[in-house]
Amino acid sequence: MAPNNNTSLHIPVELTDMIIDFLHDDVQSLLACAVVSHSWLPSSRLHLFRSCTIKDPSQFEVAFRTIVTTQDVSIHILELTIVGERIHCFTLKILKALLGDLPQLRRLSLQKVQFQASWPTGRRFAQRFKYDIGEGIPTYAMLELEVPQWPQRIKPFELEELQLLECDATMANYTHLFRILGLFSSIQTLFLASSSTARDSYSHSARRIPDWALDPVRVAVQHLHTFDIPFPIIETLLKTLGPANALRTFWYDDNVLDWTGAGGPSTNVQGFGRMAASLPAHQQLRTLVLGPLPIFQADLRGNLRDGLGDMQLASMRGLETFHLRGHRLEPHLASVFAALPESVREARFVVVGVSRAHGEGFWNRFYDFAQAFACELARRRRMTFVLDLGVVKQKLSGEKFAALRMAAAIGLRSLRSGAPGRVRIGDSPEAS
Structure with a gap:
């Protein structure tokens, strides 16, 4: 056939x-x-096209034009990463245009992006752009001419995750930070990180911006992670976020702060307390992660005592999980866990690194902490204490880690006996 x-x-x-x-x-x-x-x-x-990463100026120009002109491509982009170390053409207007042409975008990561001021796009500038390209018109000015004038949005954008890492919006120009956040109605997870190289270039206490200089923010954020962001900025952000019942996780880490102060608590300790005091307003906050923060070091325990009162940890009545990250489980840290509200079910200390992985010194610290915290933990019959070694396990040799774990088991023995079944030593990475 x-x-x-x-x-x-x-x-x-x-x-x-x-x-x-x-x-x-x-x-x-x-x-x-x-x-x-x-x-x-x-x-x-x-x-x-589900994941797109842009790293250089020429690539950015091509990608921008493709996204705003080719719907068959832009509709498939779920994750967009822009590394702007050499990109000098990024403005809020261009960001807004990108968001408008990426309807399925779920994750946006901006790394080392320096936001530029918007350039004029009137008739005279357009004529110069058209006829006199050779006079050095900035690239971002050319791109802004191509930004479509689409109608007013019905509602702000939504994202599952937004990362602003080492951008000027998280290092110097905080008005940009609030204007960026003002573009969104909902962000499930927000990461804000400054540059470690900027630690000595500014004083946190000097970075407070007048309220009139910041755009109001109404975005609902569920999980907020911050690293080396001045606490006045975080305080303002916490006070101006959207619905008070949205925030469920707050992770705060800062290696910039000067926690010392002659004759009493430093200005930064008090400022940190003011920032923490704004957290109880977020009634659905369930998880608080702090550190590693210098304030929790043994040589600053006097400042810690003064700062705990300002932090108002006991006022976070809905808090269920508290993680404290640091290098040593010092006995004076028992006062931090004792200040937690009765609602906390899991108190965790995460060891992020050690200078001496074994020896009598470490055993003594575990033992002294157990003695300091034993009565309080015995009283809180619904609280579990976890010593989390999952992070440090990745940094130590097998022999040193085994010695550290054994020292912890021996040192915390009295704490375990006073609260049977409620003291654990974890060492899996997932536990952190």
């Missing part, structure tokens, strides 16, 4: 999707699949 020339081979779409899903991380194979047939193209694009 002669073959029917009108009959073509048909592969079920389920099988096609299985093949392409299997090749999800093989770019060359996905490119090949995209040109097999028209029916293979959508599934191939789904994996090819």
